[in-house]
Amino acid sequence: MAGKTQARDRSLWMTYWLRLRSNRASVVSLIGLILLVGLAAFGPLIYTKSAITPDYKAINAQPLAAHWFGTDNLGRDTLARLLLGLRVSLIVAFYVEGLNILLGATLGLLAGYFGGILDVLVTRLADMLFAFPGLLLAILVAASFGAAVTDRFGGIGRLLLVAGSLSLVSWPLMARLVRSQVLVLREQEFVVASRSLGASDAWIIVRHILPNVAGLIAVSSTLDVAGVVVNESVLSLLGLGIQPPDPSIGKMIVDSMPFLEANPLQVFLPSAALMLIVLTVSFLGDGLRDVFDPRSLP
Amino acid sequence: MGNVILRRFVSLPFVIFSITFITFWVGFLAPGDPILSMMGGRNDQATYERLRHLYGLDQTWNDQYFRYLGGLLRGDLGLSFRYQGRPVVEIVSGGIPVSVSLGAVALVLSLSIGVPVGIWAALWQNTTAERLSMAAMLMLYSIPSFVLIPIFRWVNYQFYARGWPSLPVAGWGQPEHWIMPVLVLAAASVGYIARLTRVSMLEVLKQDYLRTAYAKGLGQNRILWVHAFRNAVLPIITVVGPSVAFLVTGAFVVENIFAIPGIGFLSVQAIQQRDYPVIQSTTVILAAAVVLMNLITDLLYSLLDPRIRVEG
Numbered sequence: 001m002a003g004k005t006q007a008r009d010r011s012l013w014m015t016y017w018l019r020l021r022s023n024r025a026s027v028v029s030l031i032g033l034i035l036l037v038g039l040a041a042f043g044p045l046i047y048t049k050s051a052i053t054p055d056y057k058a059i060n061a062q063p064l065a066a067h068w069f070g071t072d073n074l075g076r077d078t079l080a081r082l083l084l085g086l087r088v089s090l091i092v093a094f095y096v097e098g099l100n101i102l103l104g105a106t107l108g109l110l111a112g113y114f115g116g117i118l119d120v121l122v123t124r125l126a127d128m129l130f131a132f133p134g135l136l137l138a139i140l141v142a143a144s145f146g147a148a149v150t151d152r153f154g155g156i157g158r159l160l161l162v163a164g165s166l167s168l169v170s171w172p173l174m175a176r177l178v179r180s181q182v183l184v185l186r187e188q189e190f191v192v193a194s195r196s197l198g199a200s201d202a203w204i205i206v207r208h209i210l211p212n213v214a215g216l217i218a219v220s221s222t223l224d225v226a227g228v229v230v231n232e233s234v235l236s237l238l239g240l241g242i243q244p245p246d247p248s249i250g251k252m253i254v255d256s257m258p259f260l261e262a263n264p265l266q267v268f269l270p271s272a273a274l275m276l277i278v279l280t281v282s283f284l285g286d287g288l289r290d291v292f293d294p295r296s297l298p
Numbered sequence: 299m300g301n302v303i304l305r306r307f308v309s310l311p312f313v314i315f316s317i318t319f320i321t322f323w324v325g326f327l328a329p330g331d332p333i334l335s336m337m338g339g340r341n342d343q344a345t346y347e348r349l350r351h352l353y354g355l356d357q358t359w360n361d362q363y364f365r366y367l368g369g370l371l372r373g374d375l376g377l378s379f380r381y382q383g384r385p386v387v388e389i390v391s392g393g394i395p396v397s398v399s400l401g402a403v404a405l406v407l408s409l410s411i412g413v414p415v416g417i418w419a420a421l422w423q424n425t426t427a428e429r430l431s432m433a434a435m436l437m438l439y440s441i442p443s444f445v446l447i448p449i450f451r452w453v454n455y456q457f458y459a460r461g462w463p464s465l466p467v468a469g470w471g472q473p474e475h476w477i478m479p480v481l482v483l484a485a486a487s488v489g490y491i492a493r494l495t496r497v498s499m500l501e502v503l504k505q506d507y508l509r510t511a512y513a514k515g516l517g518q519n520r521i522l523w524v525h526a527f528r529n530a531v532l533p534i535i536t537v538v539g540p541s542v543a544f545l546v547t548g549a550f551v552v553e554n555i556f557a558i559p560g561i562g563f564l565s566v567q568a569i570q571q572r573d574y575p576v577i578q579s580t581t582v583i584l585a586a587a588v589v590l591m592n593l594i595t596d597l598l599y600s601l602l603d604p605r606i607r608v609e610g
Contacts (some may be wrong), residue, residue, distance in 0.1 A: 129318035133588040134547035140581045143569040148329035239384045261455050271445040
């Protein structure tokens, strides 16, 4: 068949892209996510109202020309805070997934491939971190080091601490997933064949193992972003994350809740932004899972 | 009673060790000198040494760890930094019954809604109503509690504004204080349990023994409740463990927003006061509660499913 030969001529990544493009939900969520990232990156440059300086003449204001989405109970511009909060959420998610890939995926890959003492150490360490349910460990770490980190390194340090403590909760899962995939891969014929031809471990990992776990890593880190964004908000609303006056979506929701009746927008706008990130990332992750599933190859 | 349970009991000390060891080290490494901040501005070397000794901070780390572990075994959680010399147990123990009863009610509620909805969805597979309800369950599962709470409050306010019966916004002590927190806590696990029950029930409905039961002319009800449900309910028991883990994180948010004096509320208060021994203790207590629940579910599961006892 003509279609089949064409499919064979295409590169693997082109095939993946075409498959992603054919899934409407994934395309819509990919566009949505790009828009959100664009808003977070360029929004504060275009909408230049201060997110921190209060406007005492407009406290708990409804949307108007000076403040497009109104203001909060201290008279701070909601749109400006929302854009910065979006930025915080996405930056934290980016750092956490970076750590997950650098730490979790790498350790899982090496542990699965080489086995032995390294494997024992990595799995035991992951098991130790798994002993804490949910966010508990992240809460403990962020609470114990938070004040000192803010004193010494300021807002950026605090942001990195939040990312670090959240990745304590999610890298063990990534390591476990990658490890179990690599355990299967390293016994496959193509790996054994490559080894019997004299290929080095580094060659096998880079040429044979990595391309086969890349999909898994991409899918699970995309899906994990949804959890990370929610968890960052939880840490911030408990007072453990981003510190005032810097905005965070979770803190915005909780701080505005006492004024819900008078000014519901201040609560529901950040909530909607948060759900938008969660939904786009979840649909994109599901779409990517189908894309990388070898059973759906043409 | 087979291997599974044996293996469980072997791994139990490891889990307990992990929790206490990591919690201890986080506390040990936490920067700042708690004694110095406890003394305020006073500069009195003798008092400083006495307090350091009282809190055991003059010992080496391994002595401190074993002292801490020994204390835990005796139910002694150490002393508070904030309230000088006051045992942490005193501070924390008031919160435990509050959190446990809140979590238990939420868990029972989510099981009693989630399981019937899941079964119903499996029996009416591929109908519009089923698809809609499963989409609703997915929504419930993915909406974070701090987004759900304002929605509930907004609806509640609309009732209040029209003079209809409405609920208090926060507080603790009256029965009506329970309704909103329990609904919010239960929401996520309802979605999770309903979806899992549906999958498990669909799996059972495909089995040969159900076709046999139909073929020999048994009634619909008998087949559903005796043959299908009893087998489908087994995997559902395993969700109790993860659900409790959900409830732990949920408790932090819900207790703090509704001002419920449970263990999540106490920990956040302790965080604001930099009372690290209290934070460590609540972490250990909550983690141990989840470990215990997982153990109970595993025991229950192997009691109910004879295959597990044999195969292990």
